[in-house]
Amino acid sequence: LAKTTQPISMDSYEGQEVNITCSHNNIATNDYITWYQQFPSQGPRFIIQGYKTKVTNEVASLFIPADRKSSTLSLPRVSLSDTAVYYCLVGNEANNNDMRFGAGTRLTVKP
Amino acid sequence: DAGITQSPRYKITETGRQVTLMCHQTWSHSYMFWYRQDLGHGLRLIYYSAAADITDKGEVPDGYVVSRSKTENFPLTLESATRSQTSVYFCASSESAGGLSYEQYFGPGTRLTVT
Incomplete structure (x- = not known):
């Protein structure tokens, strides 16, 4: 399984766009990239999933470059x-x- | 109630006791999962099940037993609880084909304390 690396923490202000990047250098050809959100005392909640290029839904966008070695979750x-x-x-x-x-x-x- | 439920939500037990955590889902999802989450850490997979009567080990299966006689239920048993098993346990289910290609739905969690 591809190892992922993310920043431990990030700060932002209301109204700003937030981009969280995940590195996955050894991603396999048939691997998907999935992001989850977890609030305190709750189970994780699915946000978005993608395979390549860009995926957008009502809460976020997921940007995946051509080499797929990283991905960026964007919260508008x-x-x-x-x-x-x-x-x-x-x-x-x-x-x-x-x-x-x-x-x-x-x-x-x-x- | 529709969705995925866990019981109990909170449990305190003593070292050496057997404890069973229950998980029930109403969607008839094929896949079900058990995770544990320790303070300051992400979730670690304990066991998963692809269908009734099919289970497989995850990253941290030692000390745990699972069964799945019915599609909707996936109980997790700690045969002889240890303090290192104090944790928050989450159950999840997924529609088909596997948890990484399809969305997982998580339950509210069970907070287990072993004294």
Whole structure:
């Protein structure tokens, strides 16, 4: 399973765009990139998933360069309620027994 | 109630006792997972199941036992609890094909303390 590296923490202010980058240098050809959000005392919640180029949904965008060795989760105009831990996962259905969330990135949004 | 539920939400037990954490999902998802999360760490996979009667080990399976006789239930048993198993346990389910290609839905968690 591809190892992922994310910043431990990030700070932002309300209304700003936040970009969190995840490095996954040894990503495999059939691996997907998935991001989850976790609030305190809750289970993680799926945000977005992609394979290449750009994916956008109602809450975020995911940018994946051509070499797929990194990905960037973009949160537009964050609010205080976006304060959470964000996890990047890389893998596919053949890796279920090696699924690792890592420590994630703790995003703090300030007023 | 629709969704994925865990019980109990909080549990305190003594070292050496057997404890079973329950997980129930109403979507008929094929895949189910058990994770543990320790303070300051991400989630670590304990066991997962691809379907009823099919289970497999994750990253940290030692000291745990799972079963899946019905699609909707995936109980996790600590046969002889140890203090190192004090943690928050999350159950998750996924529609098909595996957790990394499809969205996982997580339960609210069970906070277990072993004294």
